Amino acid sequence: MRNILDDEIRRFGRILHYAGVLATVVGMAASYSLWHVPLLAETDRTAERIQELTLSVQNARAIREQYEKVSARLATAKAQIATVKQRVPQEAEPGQFVDEVSRIAIEESLDIKDYANATPIVHEGYTQMEVTLTGRGNYAAVCTFLDRLASMKRLSKLQNLTLTASGSATEYPLTATLIIYFGLRGTDENEAQEVKRG
Secondary structure: OHHHHHHHHHHHHHHHHHHHHHHHHHHHHHHHHHHHHHHHHHHHHHHHHHHHHHHHHHHHHHHHHHHHHHHHHHHHHHHHHHHHHHHOOOOOOHHHHHHHHHHHHHHOOOEEEEEEEOOOEEOOOOEEEEEEEEEEEOHHHHHHHHHHHHOOOOOEEEEEEEEOOOOOOOOEEEEEEEEEEEOOOOOHHHHHHHHHHO
16 A cells, blocks of 8 residues: 555655756746747847947948038028029019110111010919010120120010021111019929029
């Protein structure tokens, strides 16, 4: 009877031992899954972040230089936009433009015979109008007249110029189509781009 009891105790001891081993294995697996795996993932994320920060520090000078270049270009663009806005009125005012062109023509001894305004054309960020003039003058007068047109306060663009030479004449008939801009609309950046494209 004692042997049977000892066998039962040994068997119970082994069961307890196996249960302890099993509980230890389950505990270690749970600990690995719940603690070690997330810790490894966090370590990997931290290592990636450290690498990104290291690259940022290494590239800081290049980034700063690029920022300074872009800032300088932006400042230049804003200055150009401000200049364009000063040269483009909100209303067409073709009469004032023609008066100024006539004054320049008289000063340069260019005889303007006629002016004609076309219908305004509305674009996305501005409106433009063609002004066609016909006149007559010598070659030097035509050249200085065109040069002064380019430096007028009001923004305009010479679109077409026809100069006719005949025989030994010293004065040449001319027809010129100028475009004037007005009524800028939209953001500052769009205004400058649209006027430059027009």
